[in-house]
Amino acid sequence: METKNIKNLVENYEINLDKIADKIKAEIPKSVLLQFPDGLKPYATSIADYLQERFPKVFFKIWLGSCYGACDVPKTDDDFLIQFGHAEWT
Secondary structure, X not given: OOOOOHHHHHHHOOOOHHHXXXXXXXXXXXXXXXXXXXXXXXXXXXXXXXXXXHOOOOEEEEEOOXXXXXXXXXXXXOOXXXXXXXXXXX
């Protein structure tokens, strides 16, 4: 069984966690909701833990509901939403 950790994530996917961290640092949110497509949900807790270590004052939540693409935005009271997907949203 494949381990779903950050090292494995960056080896298999093009996810720029430094860019995400830069956005969080610039926004200084109190709470961040992380939304993943089903294929990346096994990495959700590893990503949340990684970001929590870098930003201990920010409260990170993982959206466990369905995600059918970039237009599928959950209603939330969080300060910031990070959607993970298969292509960059421009």
